[in-house]
Amino acid sequence: MKMIMGGKPVDRPETIDVINPFDGSLVDTVPRGSAADVKEAIAIAVKGYEISRRLPAHKRIDILLKAAAIMKERHEELARTIAQEGSKTIREARGETTRAINTITISGEEARRLDGETIPFDSAPGAENKVGYYYRFPIGIIGCITPFNDPLNLVAHKLGPAIAGGNSVVLKPATVTPLSALLLGAILLEAGLPGECLSIITGYGSEIGDALVTDPRVRMISFTGGVEAGEIIASKMGMKKVGMELGSNAPVIVMDDCDLPAAVASCVSGAFWAVGQNCIGVQRLFVHEKVYDAFRDAFVAHTRKYKVGYQLDEDTDMGPMIEEKEAARVIEWVRDATDKGATLLTGGTREGTLVQPTVLENMPDSAILHTQEVFGPTVTLYRFSDLSQAIDQANAVDYGLHGAIFTNDLNNAFLAIKELDVGSVMVNESTDFRVDLMPFGGVKKSGLGREGIRFSLQEMTEPKVVCFNLRQ
Numbered sequence: 080m081k082m083i084m085g086g087k088p089v090d091r092p093e094t095i096d097v098i099n100p101f102d103g104s105l106v107d108t109v110p111r112g113s114a115a116d117v118k119e120a121i122a123i124a125v126k127g128y129e130i131s132r133r134l135p136a137h138k139r140i141d142i143l144l145k146a147a148a149i150m151k152e153r154h155e156e157l158a159r160t161i162a163q164e165g166s167k168t169i170r171e172a173r174g175e176t177t178r179a180i181n182t183i184t185i186s187g188e189e190a191r192r193l194d195g196e197t198i199p200f201d202s203a204p205g206a207e208n209k210v211g212y213y214y215r216f217p218i219g220i221i222g223c224i225t226p227f228n229d230p231l232n233l234v235a236h237k238l239g240p241a242i243a244g245g246n247s248v249v250l251k252p253a254t255v256t257p258l259s260a261l262l263l264g265a266i267l268l269e270a271g272l273p274g275e276c277l278s279i280i281t282g283y284g285s286e287i288g289d290a291l292v293t294d295p296r297v298r299m300i301s302f303t304g305g306v307e308a309g310e311i312i313a314s315k316m317g318m319k320k321v322g323m324e325l326g327s328n329a330p331v332i333v334m335d336d337c338d339l340p341a342a343v344a345s346c347v348s349g350a351f352w353a354v355g356q357n358c359i360g361v362q363r364l365f366v367h368e369k370v371y372d373a374f375r376d377a378f379v380a381h382t383r384k385y386k387v388g389y390q391l392d393e394d395t396d397m398g399p400m401i402e403e404k405e406a407a408r409v410i411e412w413v414r415d416a417t418d419k420g421a422t423l424l425t426g427g428t429r430e431g432t433l434v435q436p437t438v439l440e441n442m443p444d445s446a447i448l449h450t451q452e453v454f455g456p457t458v459t460l461y462r463f464s465d466l467s468q469a470i471d472q473a474n475a476v477d478y479g480l481h482g483a484i485f486t487n488d489l490n491n492a493f494l495a496i497k498e499l500d501v502g503s504v505m506v507n508e509s510t511d512f513r514v515d516l517m518p519f520g521g522v523k524k525s526g527l528g529r530e531g532i533r534f535s536l537q538e539m540t541e542p543k544v545v546c547f548n549l550r551q
Contacts, residue, residue, distance in 0.1 A: 082110045082281045083264045085123035086274015097164050100399040100432045101389050106163045109257050112282035114290035120249045120278035121296050124220045127247035127275030132217045143187030146270035150180045164256045166354045168390045168398050179232040182515045185532045186239030211546035217245035219298035222291045226304050228356045230256035237301050240535035247276040257281045292316050306524050322528040322538050326358045326452045327480030329510035330473035335369035337485035343377045349509030351436045354400050355456035359481045359510050364460045365469040371462045379424050382436045399432035406432045409455035416446040474500045480521035481510035
């Protein structure tokens, strides 16, 4: 598959293999883009912005809604591409495709609602003759960098709002999962997006990332990925707007008054969806001592029923991790924990990229798994007696994206809502819950700003104030 340069398919002599992580088979190849390609794409995007900012709202709406309709027609193709180049099972990939269609649809709807407000200038003494308003205008070229774990929907979360706001875009998809992004780009162009408004450059971040991040013509960087990469980008980008979603170490609190079977089922799914390569996946489970043993036994039994294997098999529950080095890292972290005293309840083994879903307890504070984002199919159980204690433990990490509590007591729920230091709190649902229109983001090292279509659209536009001095 070719990369997209100003709306046109472009090849390069050097290519990158896109590999199925289950068996190492070749799915496709993409061009190995260079810093020069990024510079060329930005130059085209400068011209594209002059086109995109003048597109009337109804044109932007039509493009996005037509793209969503094409995505519906090609639903299975998109889903199979997600599964083949990545870690998701075909059932998970179909779910992601449906969400991406929703993301593009809502982007079109939000383009209709990009409005402003009148301003009461006469509320200030001396401004009695002033009237006016503000409206929002696009900021220019947006540089987008997306990860491998949601290779279609997270691209949609960048492109949809950017187009809705009238911007032009240069996007760098994850090196290992570029095909879904290229398919979505082609669909948007088929739907009528002017070519100059979109480039998707494939390649290695170490070779093309700086060219995108540091170029002063790029007015905003929208990045989803790891904390370390986010900090490097922030140190290099200069005077730009930025939106970053950087991951988590999500806590879930299980109270003794909750619906225990529902909590177990929700948390198992939340821990092992997409092989745990999920920034809002359940990683730390704080369970009340009165129900700890019952919850642990049911959770482990449910986990052991998972079928791990080829991601395109319809009955597979959990597919491979994205790369063998990542699978090896997860097992290394598990061994670090058990060497320091943690108890392995199930899992803790791998075969190539296939890691068995893993559950631990008695986790020492010094273990990497206790404080860092594992981004793999590993969850730890903790016993507690007092809710305030559990909340303190939940907050005792450098992340704060999603938190959750299972309880039938409103007092417990509202205490957790108030005190959990996170961007979202789920009640009687695991942390692995998101709808694409909600504000999405966190505090501490979990990121900067908020995604979610309307909220991204606010980030990707600026208010312009208009004031009239009325002569009497």
